[in-house]
Amino acid sequence: MLLQDEIDEKAKEIYTDGYPMSIGELISLYKDNELDIHPEFQRFFRWTPLQKTKLIESILLGIPIPPIFVSQREDGVWDVVDGLQRLSTIFEFVGILKDENNNIFPPSRLIKTKYLPSLEGKMWESSDAENSLTSSQRLEFKREKIGVQIVKKESDPNIKYELFQRLNTLGTKLSDQELRNCLLIMINKDFYYWLYDLGAYEPFLNCIGLSEKSISEQYNLELALRFIIFKNVDIRDMKGFIFLAEFITEKMTEFAESSTFDKEKEKQIFKDTFDFLDKTLSDDAFKRYNFERNRFEGKFLLSSFEAIGIGVGSNIDEWNKRTIDENLKEEVKNRAKSLWSDRNYLDYIGSGSNFNTRIPVIVPLGKKIFKP
Structure with missing residues (x-):
């Protein structure tokens, strides 16, 4: 044309x-x-x-x-x-x-x-x-x-919605998620409050350990949204998108407008996942593992969240059949540690990695590693 x-x-x-x-x-x-x-x-x-x-x-x-x-x-x-x-x-x-x-x-x-x-x-x-x-x-x-x-x-x-994004992206200091929140309120207010409740869930906040600034910019809601999206969509759906932010916004809109999206089911999976991670890894869940010091350290890492959070979430029904004791905690810790010696993971977590190459590797890898 x-x-x-x-x-x-x-x-x-x-x-x-x-x-x-x-x-x-x-x-x-x-x-x-x-x-x-x-x-x-x-x-x-x-x-x-x-x-x-x-x-x-x-x-x-x-x-x-x-x-x-x-x-x-x-x-x-x-x-x-x-x-x-x-x-x-x-x-x-x-x-x-x-x-x-x-x-x-x-x-x-x-x-x-x-x-x-x-x-x-x-x-x-x-x-x-x-x-x-x-x-x-x-x-x-x-x-x-x-x-x-x-x-x-x-x-x-x-x-x-297109006009809102364009007008409020030029010269604004709103974060991507703050703009999405405004869009959600316009599209489906109930979906916004549902997402807000997920982002405020205490075990989830314990695991991600974000700064006050990140929370004020609604990054916790973006992470909750990423979890929902990448647990449910076909990774191949990202093809054709230049920016990950646009993909997240489009999928959010699809879910918010869908009459078949099961919010109660997704909410339960989300809570079960972060209850489990809070009890097994707590605030170490999404940090880098230092083998020399034999400990998790540093700040929250998005790549760890994509692998571990979505990996556990995709297998949470199986994990919930297990009793959380010291042996299980050690098993989950060892699986999380194994990411940091996995060449497939390490090759795709650098700042130069494009989301179109990173996510199709990291998300399936996390699902595999955290399959009980």
């Missing part, structure tokens, strides 16, 4: 509209529940007080701000695809922003800026007139306009 044919075909799947709207109109839409900014996203988007104040300052000064992107749902409600933090900042300042439990956030206070130092301590409206915007300033603020780009409901349903 020629490039122009591909362009023409895809363009037919996208229906858009756009026009400027006043901040007052957007406030009314939000109050009437006609604009969904997904309050669950708040944990992933983190603006500082200075960033929030600069946005309000820009509006007060009449400086144009970037447009927001929304997707029209079947019920007519607009899903915010890009611009959540800008709208949240405005709604928080005005004193109407709700959290995921429908509670109102306390109205925000501004801080001083280079151009408007008198913003220090100012609020939208307060009994303390000196620290509030004036009635005239509030009216001018609500009359300022923001461009709204609308993906209409007639568009391909996957367009808004």
Whole structure:
């Protein structure tokens, strides 16, 4: 197919509209529940007080701000695809922003800026007139306009997810998994909470031993997702993907949209696996083995997780038939140690290894080594 044919075909799947709207109109839409900014996203988007104040300052000064992107749902409600933090900042300042439990956030206070130092301590409206915007300033603020780009409901349903990823990948500081979490909330909120519970499972956290920074970036959820994906998919499905992150996102979306994916069964396998690993290897589960010092050491290693975690998970029914005693602990430890003398494993764990060559070797190897 020629490039122009591909362009023409895809363009037919996208229906858009756009026009400027006043901040007052957007406030009314939000109050009437006609604009969904997904309050669950708040944990992933983190603006500082200075960033929030600069946005309000820009509006007060009449400086144009970037447009927001929304997707029209079947019920007519607009899903915010890009611009959540800008709208949240405005709604928080005005004193109407709700959290995921429908509670109102306390109205925000501004801080001083280079151009408007008198913003220090100012609020939208307060009994303390000196620290509030004036009635005239509030009216001018609500009359300022923001461009709204609308993906209409007639568009391909996957367009808004593609748009969300593209818009929120450019210039954002969100991790891959934080972006996936936002996508999940848009696609299937129950699946997100299911995955969140897996990532917070204590024996699992004991085994992976991540830093607070990694946890804050939701890396524990990414590891839980990797476990589910690589235990269930055909490794050959990765062919054609240039980046592993894209493969993980696509498979996550497939599972979240599937009517046959058995969450309860997968949850039980996950818990059984990490209960077993926590009792046998604990925080040594995914570390490098040093034969000279005769011990596991260092930090969490993804390659060990891919081999040991998925290897045990794929055979957990057999392992659960065994009684966990010192002999079994020693057996599991020896199997984990054997990875570090296996040339097939060592050849594919270097930083230069491509996931398309690494995973097809490491995952089957782990399943073989940890078959009781």
